[in-house]
Amino acid sequence: MLSQLIKKLPPLIQPCAALNVEKCSGSLEPLSDSETGLQQALIRVLAGSDYVADQLSRHPRLLNDLSDSGDLFSAYPANAYQQRLERRLAGVDSEEQLHSVLRQFRQREMVRIIWRDLTRTTDMRGTTADLSALADACIDQALTWLYNDCCSKWGTPHSTPSEGSPAQPQKLVVLGMGKLGAYELNLSSDIDLIFAYPEKGMTEGGRRVLANQDFFSRLGQKLIQALDSITADGFVFRTDMRLRPYGASGPLVCSFPAMEEYYQNQGRDWERYAMIKARVVGGDQCAGAELLQMLRPFVYRKYIDFSAFDSLRSMKEMINKEVRRKGLHGNVKLGAGGIREVEFVAQAFQLIRGGRDPRLQQRELLNILPLLPETVGIPETAANELIEAYTFLRNTEHAIQAVADRQTQELPIDQVGQARIAYSMGFDRWDSFLVELERQRDRVTRHFADVIAPTEAAPHNAAQASDWLQLWNSEFDEEEGESFFARHGLDDPQQAWKAFNNLKTSRSVQVMQAVGYQRLQAVLPKLMDEVVAVDNSAETLEWVLLLIQAVIRRSSYLVLLAENPGAMRQLVRLCSASAWFSETLARQPVLLDELIDQRSLYSPPSKEALQSDLRQQLLRIPQEDEEQLMDTLRYFKSAHVLIVAASDITGVLPLMKVSDYLTWLAEVILEEVLEIAWRQLTEKHGVPLKASGVPCDPDFIIVGYGKLGGIELSYGSDLDLVFVHDADASLFTPGHKPIANSVFFTRLGQKIIHILNTFTTGGHLYEVDMRLRPSGNSGLLVSSLKAFSEYQQKEAWTWEHQALVRARVIAGSESLRERFEQVRAEILSQPREQGELTGEVVKMREKMREHLGTAEKDAQALFNLKQDRGGIVDIEFIVQYSALAYSHRYPQLIEYTDNIRILDAMEQVGVIPADDAETLREAYKKYRSVGHRQVLQNRSGPVSPDELEDCREAVIRIWNSQLNC
Known part of the structure; x- marks a missing residue:
């Protein structure tokens, strides 16, 4: 039967297959005709593997053993190799016998693995996983046997005792590198290993006392011999130790502190590459996990590392x-x-x-x-x-x-x-x-x-590049430098030379390492070519070089620009239009990565996409790691603000959409911050009770006022927040550390503010203003809904009701949201004596102008967009006044919280003429647009009144008409 199957093979292979069948036929028990499938598989395997033929010829029962046990035809369960080898080693009492058992075990399993691979009983990943699991078992079981044997001779290694910390037993940690570490071992891989142990100390309880370093070095040598030595039974795995610190010249075994110091101070790029795949394959798994965590910052940088x-x-x-x-x-x-x-x-x-x-x-x-x-x-x-x-x-x-x-x-x-x-x-x-x-x-x-291959440089004039490097490398004086920039078309040579020379002579550049300096010289000519192409070239150069100076110490960002000409082009384009953009990147250069993908750079996501993206990012972070959670929130916010700004600067988004996106971003972040704070507190104290036996759901809301409430956030806006709960304050949480509900919700509010306000390496999320809560700064941080309602009914000032016009629930309990909206509607729709209301509103507005507006002596030359007569706050007060004066008759006036839609409602119900409503809408949008431009240009303070005179006069006229002034 086998000879017939051989004849079906391709002609060139038939002699080879026949030879292998003959080689092992004397050792094979005859296969019956019913075992046709096994015969066909055998011929396929023998046609492809002389190694299997050799093993079958040496071990007559091997094929029947593998077949009868079913091992040829089924995948092993997890830990099968470990358990099988452990049983085989149970009776081993010498190193010679250990070597023999390991090799015989490896031979049997290699025949099985090759068989399953060549017959495609398993796929490639199944083969590599089996080989890796086999290696793991051989390493770990051999190490366990040898460790126990060495401890019996030399005692058990212990850490050095210290005050309050007695000596602890130490075990070896074996790191598998390369293909072994990645579960990708091939059929004839060597294995790359690194040996380490937790800390220095001495052995205890043996016939001799050894330093831990000596003990583990001897143990490591024995392990290598057990795996690598060639005996009559062959070898287990060829073992390569050259990936350890200092390579072949370094010690065979290092302590954890020595490992950390080496990689921190001397680790090379190729070692980062190798350490990606490092995995604990033998010894103390817990200690090994700690070691890998210690080394993670060496491998994975927090910034984008091109x-x-x-x-x-x-x-x-x-x-x-x-x-x-x-x-x-x-x-x-x-x-x-x-x-x-x-x-x-x-x-x-x-x-x-x-x-x-x-x-x-x-x-x-x-x-x-x-x-x-x-x-x-x-x-x-x-x-x-x-x-x-x-x-x-x-x-x-x-x-x-x-x-x-x-x-x-x-x-x-x-x-x-x-x-x-x-x-x-x-x-x-x-x-x-x-x-x-x-x-x-x-x-x-x-x-x-x-x-990976070198990027094709954008069309670039070699002579021009040489010119820029000549300028960089020459000792030009001020006149020569300015003349150089004038010849190359800079619109303000004096400003350009000053910016260029400031960078060149800066301390940061003077102390640059050679690699970083080379990267800077590679980027400068390309960067300068992009800068001279924009209209405001000198100003753009100043802004871009501020960013370059900020990233010089991490020159990988220079590589990012060199690797991505498109990103460099976008950087110059956006910095040309916005000083705010360049300063934002200078503070957080990690955001440069956002310039690479232009599809997302100019396509801000929907609120639903924001929610999904943030949720997915946070799911990948351990819940107990608050620092990483906070860093992720900060990067998420900064990246999306940058995307919105890019779309704003280039005109992709209109003003109203910019505010929408910035507001959605804050809403999404507040939702997640509330969830994080709630989870942390409930894990510690338990879920507070709304009523006896009824847990909260969470019966807590975050209310947004001002620009957040009015869906009108801008870049850098702070958040006006109020916290409200609806639980019985006298009840206690049922957790291990019970506290009163009132204390719980206060701590919840404090935790939310902490997450938002805390300044980390990524900056802060938002500045939080809580002064609009009942009784202001002297009031409770968190109010019950009942207390909030009573305060608004009995104690609140008119200006607080004005603020309530723009209040809406941002995050929290849906049922409490509905009850809050009912309270808001009841307060705002109360009938008010119109003359008294007008007097209060006008009085408050005049007080604000006096304290916050432009001084009278400067009023002819300057216009405060927000606070001066005819400015933004006048429009807001007209809207708020109308909502308070007429909502008892027209509830449409308090349905929405943003000024534009309230103006729409005012027009629809007839409390303002249509022409006046349109005038206020257009003036409001124009003022805000000018305000956005000021932020993006890093300009603050008043503007010239001339360009907005028409808007201003129209708003004053409508103010006088609406408030009878």
Whole structure:
């Protein structure tokens, strides 16, 4: 039967398969005709693997054992390798016997793994997962046996005791690097390991006393011998220790503090790349997790780190030189379009963005590639093609290594070898396989070039670049510098030279390291070409160079601009239009990343999209990590404000939409801040009770006043907030640390303010103003709805009712929202004596003008947009006055909280003529538009009254008409 199956193989393979069948036939028990499937699988495996043939010839019962147990045909459950090897090692009493058992175990399992791979009983990921789990088991079980044996000889290692901290037992931590760390081991991988232990100390309880360093060094040497030494039974895994600190010249084992110090002070770029895949594969898992957490800042930077591109290019160029030197063009790992290029694409983005996006902090490449379209914006087709190519290349690698269990990725050059690989890969002929291989490699080469290869510079005049560098590197005096800028078309040469020279002579530039200085010189000519192309070139240069100076100490941001000419162009364009934009980026250069994707830069998301995006970001952060939660909220806010500003500056969004987006952003953030604060307090104290036995839902609301309530936020607006609850203040929370409801809700309010106000490296979220709460600063931080209602009914001033016109619930309990709106409507719709109301409103307005408006002596030359007569506050007071005076007859006047829609309602019910309503709407929008422009240009204070004279006079006329003044 087997001979008949051999004849069905491609002709070139038949002799090879026949030889392998003959080699092991004397050791195989006859297979019955009913085992046709097993016979066919056997021929396929023997055609593809001399190693399996050798093992079957040496171990007569091996195939029947694997078949009868079902191991050939089913996947192992989790920890199966660990449990099986643990049982085999239970009776081992010498290192020699340990070595033998480990190797025999490895041989059996390798036959199973190769069989399942070549017969496609499992897929590529199943093969790599099995190989990695096998290696984990061999490392960990061998280490456990050797640790116990060493402790019996030399005692158990302990930490050094200190006051209040007795000596603790120490164990070795084994980090698996590379493919082992990422669960991607191939059929003949070596394993890259790093050994570490928690802290210095001495052994206790043994015949001899050793320092922990000596103990773990000896243990590490024994572990390497157990895995790597070649005996009559072969080896377990070739073991490479060169990735440890200081490489081959460094100590075999390091303490955790020594590891941290090394990577912090001396870690190189390629070590960051390697550490992405580090995983604890043996020893103390808990201590190992602490070690990886200590090293995480070395691997994943909190800022966007485009310098990874440079380092990966350098690594790739070194590989290319090695490929050329050794003639490795047929190498499916290192050659063009090979496995390593796919890995570089994924890991480049992990290094660049992993610090900001925890989703990218994974080890396995096939978990990372599907995330790239969403996380970094590469096309989905590119990600899918890379996944397909990687899978094909890894299957090819396995087919090559299955032949003889040799560590090679070289395509065979002999016809028989080529035919065997093609057959194992499912192709009839080598030529057919080669066509598909080249197709996949071409895809990888193209995508690798798109991501990693040097960017094509934008059309650039070499002479012009040389000019800019000459200016930078020369000792020009003021006159020469200004003359240079005049020749190159700067609109204000004096201002341009001053800005340029300030950067050049700054302390930051003088102390730059060589790498950073080279990056600055690479960026400057391109940046200058963009600057001279704008109208206000000198002013733009000043603003852009302020940003450059702010990022000099983290020159990876310079790489970001060099790698993304489009981002540099957008930076100059936006800084040209807005000084606020450049100053915002200078304070938070991490936001430069937002300039890369122009699709999102000029397309602010809807409120629903904002909610979804923020929720997804927060879900990836441990709930107990308040610092990271706060940093994420701050970055989210800053990034979206930047996006709105970019759309505003370029005219993509009209004024009203800008305020809508900024208000939605605040609403979304407040919703999440309330949820975070509520969760933290309820975990500690339990959920407060609304009534006896009835938990709150949370029966707490955040009420927005002013610009937030009126959906009119601008850049940098603070938030006028009031907190209201509706629970029995005398009841207590039912948690482990019960507190009174009144205390709970006060702490809830304090926690919300803390999250919003606290200044971190990302700045603060919002300034919070609580002065509009009942009784102002002297009142309770959080009021019950009943107390709020009574205060508004009995004690509130007219101006507080005016403020209530713009009040609306931003976040919290839906049922309490409805009850609050009822209270608001009742208060605002009370009939009022019109003469008295008019007097109160006019009196308050005059008082504000006196204290906040332009001084009388300056009134002819300056106009305070907000506070002067005929300004924004006059329009707001007209609206609020009308709502208080007429809402008892026209409830439409208090249905909305924004001025424009209230003006619409005033026009509809007839309390203001249509022409006057339109005049106020247009004046209000124009004032706010001018105010926005002032913010974006970093200008504050009054404006010239001339350009707004018509609006101002019209508002004054309507004020006098409406309030009978």
